Amino acid sequence: MEKIILHDKEFVLSITPAQIQDAVSSIAAGISSDHKDDNPLFLSILNGSFMFTADLLKKINFSCTVSFLKLASYSGDASTGIVKELIGLDEEISGRTVVVLEDIVDTGTTLKSIVAQLKRQNPGQVKIATLLLKPDAFSGDVHIDYVGLEIPNDFIVGYGLDYNQLGRNLDGIYKILPDKAGQPG
Ligand code: 5GP
Ligand code: MG
Numbered sequence: 001m002e003k004i005i006l007h008d009k010e011f012v013l014s015i016t017p018a019q020i021q022d023a024v025s026s027i028a029a030g031i032s033s034d035h036k037d038d039n040p041l042f043l044s045i046l047n048g049s050f051m052f053t054a055d056l057l058k059k060i061n062f063s064c065t066v067s068f069l070k071l072a073s074y075s076g077d078a079s080t081g082i083v084k085e086l087i088g089l090d091e092e093i094s095g096r097t098v099v100v101l102e103d104i105v106d107t108g109t110t111l112k113s114i115v116a117q118l119k120r121q122n123p124g125q126v127k128i129a130t131l132l133l134k135p136d137a138f139s140g141d142v143h144i145d146y147v148g149l150e151i152p153n154d155f156i157v158g159y160g161l162d163y164n165q166l167g168r169n170l171d172g173i174y175k176i177l178p179d180k181a182g183q184p185g
């Protein structure tokens with residue numbers, strides 16, 4: 001069991017680098033068979049998706065473009081809760097096939113907000129690819145076209161994903177271990 005410590009928490013290897021690459025390859029194969037003639041725009045959601053994006057794009061062997069988006073979160077009013085605004089979308093997406101690249105979909109709230117904002121700019125079509133999906137947390141409000149791996153509801157780090165900014169550089173994915181008091185995180 002390969003264990004690591006980030007800040008105050010202990011994590012154990014859960015998905016190996018080879019398993020991740022297999023999942024990335026299967027997503028690349030799906031996108032290739034559906035969109036090789038569409039000159040798609042890949043939209044990578046920062047920060048977490050940077051590693052997935054780099055590895056996926058190396059497996060795409062047809063004409064495409066890539067751009068990066070960051071979400072700015074701020075507190076809205078009490079009824080809307082957290083509102084997330086896209087920053088960095090300076091591309092013309094009208095008429096394009098847009099493939100959103102996410103590291104992980106948990107409840108799907110983030111993704112729902114991204115898709116709604118993209119659709120206002122009249123893209124040809126919006127497809128979603130996520131490396132990881134937590135089906136037990138997912139609301140199902142948005143259709144996800146390509147899923148690399150389904151995982152349980154554990155907090156994970158590595159391969160772009162962080163715990164308070166640490167762990168993004170890890171080449172495998174690690175899940176949190178319960179702390180000594182038995183708390184899960
Ligand atoms: P959602 O809006 O789908 O509930 O959450 C999506 C975002 O929550 C992800 O883009 C990611 O930033 C964060 N997230 C969800 N689950 C995890 C996890 O297990 N580990 C880390 N590091 N981030 C997570
Ligand atoms: Mg993300």
